[in-house]
Amino acid sequence: MIIKFCNEQYYDGKLIPLTKQKSDNEPSIVLIKTVKGNHMRFQGGKHNIRELDSLDEDSIKNLVFPESYETGFIAPYREQINHAEQRLPEEILKDTVHKFQGRECDGIIFSTVLDKKGSKNDVQFVDSANLINVAISRAKKRFVLVSDVEVFKKSNKEISELIRYMEYYTESSLYHESKVISVFDLLYKEFSEVLIERENKLRKSDSKYKTERIIASLLRDILSEEKFKKINFKREYRLKDLVNDTSHLHEDEKQFIKTAARVDFLLHYKMGNEPLGVIEVDGVAYHHSKDQKRRDRIKNTILDKAGIPILRLRTNESREPERIKQFLNKHL
Known part of the structure; x- marks a missing residue:
């Protein structure tokens, strides 16, 4: 044929x-x-x-x-x-x-x-x-x-x-x-009808950025599942409050923390607030710049040295619910 x-x-x-x-x-x-x-x-x-x-x-x-x-x-x-x-x-x-x-x-x-x-x-x-x-x-x-x-x-x-x-x-x-599909398809005029329910769950109070409103909404749904009910999340959490011991960091990494650098989402246990991991939302155009790539590398290194796993969700990828659940299951 x-x-x-x-x-x-x-x-x-x-x-x-x-x-x-x-x-x-x-x-x-x-x-x-x-x-x-x-x-x-x-x-x-x-x-x-x-x-x-x-x-x-x-x-x-x-x-x-x-x-x-x-x-x-x-x-x-x-x-x-x-x-x-x-x-x-x-x-x-x-x-x-x-x-x-x-x-x-x-x-x-x-x-x-x-x-x-x-x-x-x-x-x-x-x-x-x-x-x-x-x-x-x-x-x-x-x-x-x-x-x-x-x-x-x-x-x-x-x-x-x-x-x-x-x-x-x-x-x-x-x-x-x-x-x-990707939940980030909601950033554009055309998207699958499957995502209409997700769009209706977005809260403007979560963030001025729609990308972060989307992930906040998704996290609320995932963390309401029985398996993940002991986990909660915080938005825009300062690195200096997350990484207390900086003795093992290089000078540029210490300076980075002092610049009020934040993580997009901190996942933590409800009891005791012990950190479980970090989720970063990476807009493709913004995170393609050399300066932002440099900042991302420094943040990755700091979190790695602190033993805190990170999941980066790029807005041109897909299957975010599955990837978040895999991340949680791996580090629970």
């Missing part, structure tokens, strides 16, 4: 396939549509963490990463490959579409990266016949497309043709709507 699409779309049916197509009942083409929202980022280069996270859903990942397949991950932009190196299994081959030209894998995952923030030129680049032909034809058995989709439906070019092809050959394709 994969080579059939390329043959019809790009070679007028004249291509003679040399690779035998898979004959089992599993889909040859899989489309994973990310949830509504603004997931593309520009810091360091165009990338989309949500598309990477959507590959790891329990309901779909066996199709995305079959153990018997040699699998390759490709994307139009180098920065997406850089993030894939950090987040996808080591054995997955990873490179840009153009660098992958001439190579094949049993399975190919193509991440389109773009959402509505992409420019007209961006869409023309990603949705070009040459790039899509190269991307699809790298796959011998299965092609997985992970994408925002809507931006390419408006373009009505190559990716739209692939989607229509899938809709026609339903017996050989799979359309999957990802359920991977």
